[in-house]
Amino acid sequence: MSYEHLNSFERKAIYYRFNSGESCRSIGKLLNRHHTTIMREVKRNKPPYYDYFDEAAHEKAMERRKVSRHARKRNNKALYELVLSKIAMGWSPDAIAGRLKKDNPSDELMHVSHETIYQWVIKDFKAGGELYKDLAKRHKKDVNNVNMAIYVGKLRIE
Numbered sequence: 001m002s003y004e005h006l007n008s009f010e011r012k013a014i015y016y017r018f019n020s021g022e023s024c025r026s027i028g029k030l031l032n033r034h035h036t037t038i039m040r041e042v043k044r045n046k047p048p049y050y051d052y053f054d055e056a057a058h059e060k061a062m063e064r065r066k067v068s069r070h071a072r073k074r075n076n077k078a079l080y081e082l083v084l085s086k087i088a089m090g091w092s093p094d095a096i097a098g099r100l101k102k103d104n105p106s107d108e109l110m111h112v113s114h115e116t117i118y119q120w121v122i123k124d125f126k127a128g129g130e131l132y133k134d135l136a137k138r139h140k141k142d143v144n145n146v147n148m149a150i151y152v153g154k155l156r157i158e
Contacts, residue, residue: 005065006033006041008058015054018042073112074120082110083117084131092136093117 006014010031017027024042028035045057074080079100086096093114104110124131 005061006037008054011041011054011058011061014038014041015052015057019051073116076109079110079112080120083112083120087117087121087131087134090134090136093121095136 010033013031014027017030018024018038023035024038025035027033028038031038041057042052045060046052047056082100083096086099087093091099096117097112097114101111121131121135
C-alpha cells in the first residue's frame, strides 16, 4: 500500500468534522484513511488551546516537507562535527549512534541513526570527499587467503 500525504481537501474535511465533535474513526472512514492518520494529523497541527485549523495545518505540513529530518540533522553543526570526529577516530556508525543516544538521552537533536551517518558518508563520497576512508572496516580481505584452495579427498575446491 503506497502512502499519500493528506491534501488540503482532506484537511478541510478534518477541520469541519473534528471541530464539530466527530470521531477520528468516522472521519477516517469518510476519507478512506486509517484513523491513526487523522489522529496524527490533528495532534501534529492543532494548537494547544485552539481548534484544529486546516489552512494553518496545510502550511505547517508544506514547511515540514521542505526540510527533511535528514537535512535538519545535517544542519546541526555540533552533531555533524562530533560525528565526523568520531569517524576520523575509527568509530563505526553503529557505535557513534549508540554512544550519542547514551550520552544525550533527553536531547533529541543530538541523536542520529547509523543509517543517517552512512548517508552522510555517501553524500560526501559523491561530492568527491574521502570520509569513507575513515570508516571502520569490518571485513578486510586477507591477502594470503585469496588464492587458497581447499582439498577434499582428491578434489580441489576453490
